[in-house]
Amino acid sequence: MSLAAIFIGLALLMFLAFRGHSIIWVAPVCAAFVALCGGLNLLDAYTNTYMQGAADYFKTWFPAFMLGAVYGKVMDLTGSARSLGSKLVSWIGAKNAMLAVVLPCMLMTYGGISLFVVVFVIYPMGYAIYRAADIPRTKLPGAIACGAFGITMTAVPGSPQIQNLIPMQFYGTQPTAAPALSIVACILIGLPALIWLQWDINKGRKAGLHFVEDDKFVEAEHKEMPSWHWLAGLIPIIVVIVLLNVVKTHIVVALLGGIIVCCLMNLNQAKVLLPAISEGANGSMTAIMNTSCAVGFGTVVKAVPGFAVLTDAMLNMPGSILFSEAVAVNVLAGATGSASGGMSIALTALAPKYLEIANQVGISPDTLHRIASISSGGLDSLPHNGAVLTLLAVSHCTHKESYWGICVTTVIIPVVMSLVLALVWGLFI
Numbered sequence: 001m002s003l004a005a006i007f008i009g010l011a012l013l014m015f016l017a018f019r020g021h022s023i024i025w026v027a028p029v030c031a032a033f034v035a036l037c038g039g040l041n042l043l044d045a046y047t048n049t050y051m052q053g054a055a056d057y058f059k060t061w062f063p064a065f066m067l068g069a070v071y072g073k074v075m076d077l078t079g080s081a082r083s084l085g086s087k088l089v090s091w092i093g094a095k096n097a098m099l100a101v102v103l104p105c106m107l108m109t110y111g112g113i114s115l116f117v118v119v120f121v122i123y124p125m126g127y128a129i130y131r132a133a134d135i136p137r138t139k140l141p142g143a144i145a146c147g148a149f150g151i152t153m154t155a156v157p158g159s160p161q162i163q164n165l166i167p168m169q170f171y172g173t174q175p176t177a178a179p180a181l182s183i184v185a186c187i188l189i190g191l192p193a194l195i196w197l198q199w200d201i202n203k204g205r206k207a208g209l210h211f212v213e214d215d216k217f218v219e220a221e222h223k224e225m226p227s228w229h230w231l232a233g234l235i236p237i238i239v240v241i242v243l244l245n246v247v248k249t250h251i252v253v254a255l256l257g258g259i260i261v262c263c264l265m266n267l268n269q270a271k272v273l274l275p276a277i278s279e280g281a282n283g284s285m286t287a288i289m290n291t292s293c294a295v296g297f298g299t300v301v302k303a304v305p306g307f308a309v310l311t312d313a314m315l316n317m318p319g320s321i322l323f324s325e326a327v328a329v330n331v332l333a334g335a336t337g338s339a340s341g342g343m344s345i346a347l348t349a350l351a352p353k354y355l356e357i358a359n360q361v362g363i364s365p366d367t368l369h370r371i372a373s374i375s376s377g378g379l380d381s382l383p384h385n386g387a388v389l390t391l392l393a394v395s396h397c398t399h400k401e402s403y404w405g406i407c408v409t410t411v412i413i414p415v416v417m418s419l420v421l422a423l424v425w426g427l428f429i
Contacts, residue, residue, distance in 0.1 A: 003306030005037030038304025053299025072117035073280030084233025105147025111237025142405020154377035178370035298345025320426025334379025378415035
């Protein structure tokens, strides 16, 4: 009964999140249902098991969430990110409209800027590019999602994004874990996504579709945002990447370095800096609380008897433990609508056993790290995902108009490729 309750609880969590309800109350309610069916004391399950899991995650990752949000907001409000994006767009040109949107998104997310910030920064530029190229603006969210939610978040070695950092605490690895697997994943996920986006644009042109202005989008408001030399956007990104991967400092130190450099390069906008820091710090609370609550739900799931049955089923799946890990992370990322939340739940429960088996069969912890990271970026982007909802809200598009492009590039291709990579790497490499 408790095994069935786990799946019902996950389904309920997904349904309520999809309907737009806050996971801050949805997660404990769903956890209470699982606990009740699993024979746990409800009060103890909430005050101890659930809250301990949420609190442990909060304690571990709040500095990275907070400083990442501050870094992104400082880069945004000083105009540094916008300046860099504009320069990249001018280099690539409107003739390559899709690449002119995807590549700046990829560079910014690889530089540690939150994908939420990237969405707000890139959309006004992408709007102008797609208008100049006469491409329907409903196809723009797919390009932004491909760049911001894609391989630079999970597959590119050395990424400072949280999805690449979480496996480190479970496997004792580095951000550059499994570089060969990372590069193969980037090609197998990134290239088909780019090909599909261009094919979709060409298909629209053949069908006679054109750019249609968005009455809700006020371009003048975005043009008034501060913008100056593009190096103000590039240098802080380089600092974060170098500190994390070359100097090998902690992510907190790397992000602090990026914040300090960005502030020093924007002293002429001193009045913007403190409000940007405050806004970023405040904004980080929603992200960390949502993810912590999802992890708390997973902690309760782990405590009920049915989880032992589920664990055995996962560990005894056909193929290697890499395939088991890919399935577990994908499913839980989809259930929670969060790449970091789903991966944290899966690895908290299963990583010790995966690591034990890996040591026995000769699989590197680096490979476990990379498969977990890649797999977190698949089913997380289902329609109820917060980043998806934000992107569609910013672009004034509906799920019906634009979700298919997001789904193909950030769900279907990553899920298929993560499972294929896990299967092949586990059996033959």
